[in-house]
Amino acid sequence: DTAVSQTPKYLVTQMGNDKSIKCEQNLGHDTMYWYKQDSKKFLKIMFSYNNKELIINETVPNRFSPKSPDKAHLNLHINSLELGDSAVYFCASSQAPGLYEQYFGPGTRLTVT
Amino acid sequence: AQSVTQLGSHVSVSEGALVLLRCNYSSSVPPYLFWYVQYPNQGLQLLLKYTSAATLVKGINGFEAEFKKSETSFHLTKPSAHMSDAAEYFCAVSEYSASKIIFGSGTRLSIRP
Numbered sequence: 638d639t640a641v642s643q644t645p646k647y648l649v650t651q652m653g654n655d656k657s658i659k660c661e662q663n664l665g666h667d668t669m670y671w672y673k674q675d676s677k678k679f680l681k682i683m684f685s686y687n688n689k690e691l692i693i694n695e696t697v698p699n700r701f702s703p704k705s706p707d708k709a710h711l712n713l714h715i716n717s718l719e720l721g722d723s724a725v726y727f728c729a730s731s732q733a734p735g736l737y738e739q740y741f742g743p744g745t746r747l748t749v750t
Numbered sequence: 751a752q753s754v755t756q757l758g759s760h761v762s763v764s765e766g767a768l769v770l771l772r773c774n775y776s777s778s779v780p781p782y783l784f785w786y787v788q789y790p791n792q793g794l795q796l797l798l799k800y801t802s803a804a805t806l807v808k809g810i811n812g813f814e815a816e817f818k819k820s821e822t823s824f825h826l827t828k829p830s831a832h833m834s835d836a837a838e839y840f841c842a843v844s845e846y847s848a849s850k851i852i853f854g855s856g857t858r859l860s861i862r863p
Contacts, residue, residue: 641793670850678788678838680853692849727793734849736782736801741793 640664641742643728649748650718657714658745660728668692669711670729670739671703680727686711687734715747723749752777754843756854764862769813769828771857773841776822783824784842784851785815794840800824811835836861 641662650656662669670693671683685693686705700716711728725746729739757772775781783800798809805817811834815826824841841854 678856678858680794680840680856682850685850687849729794735844735847735851738784738796738799739794739851741786741795743793744791 641728641730641740643726643742643745645745646743647746647748649750651750652718652720654718655714655716656718656747657712658726658728658747660711660713660742662709662728662730662740662742664730664740666730666732666740667708668731668734668737669705669708670731671711671713672727672729672741674725674727674744676724684711684713685734692734718747718749720749723747752781752843752845752848752852754841754852754854756839756841756857758857759855760858760860762860762862763831765833766830769826769831769835769859771826771839771841771859773815773824773826773854774822775824775841775843777843777845779845779847782844783815783817784844785809785813785824785826786840786842786853787811788838788840788856790837797826797839831859831861833861833863835859 668687670685684703689705725744728742731737731739753776755774785797786794798807808814842851844851
């Protein structure tokens with residue numbers, strides 16, 4: 638059983654399109670996160686939800702909109718995709734915010750052409 | 751504000767040699783510290799975690815890390831490198847009052863035959 642799963646694994650799309658990435662965790666965790674990893678492997682947190690409430694909203698263009706329908710799911714919708722959005726996006730979950738270790742999904746490699 | 755510095759973006763060792771990956775942290779209160787490993791085309795996986803219970807922390811795959819408050823360091827070591835250890839390694843820090851983990855910039859470990 639995969640603890641944190643993401644779909645799709647690969648996403649290739651053109652500039653200006655809108656796309657979504659889905660994430661699901663079966664660990665019973667309360668907190669979920671979205672990270673962006675650039676080509677130099679730098680990990681940047683984007684958003685975090687705790688019990689379906691947004692608790693972290695880093696400096697991210699408002700073209701990115703997260704949505705948490707329930708504690709087990711966190712989706713990321715991106716409008717008007719730009720070349721600079723090309724990266725690997727990771728979903729993660731933890732028992733609670735802050736001190737607890739995070740469990741990562743396999744990542745979604747987004748390529749914008 | 752908490753931060754993490756990983757010294758050396760790339761470390762190369764011979765198979766069987768000692769692995770030493772350096773991490774220094776900055777935190778105003780006693781931190782929780784983590785080491786994660788990322789194998790190619792995969793998500794991050796927790797190697798070990800320091801929670802103030804013991805200064806020497808043992809993790810998976812033969813890795814261990816020692817918390818040194820006087821040096822604000824949490825270096826990762828393994829006595830004998832294996833080819834399968836080739837990966838990207840991330841040090842991370844969290845504080846009780848924080849709702850997120852701060853990741854370092856990563857160190858790529860290469861193993862020479």
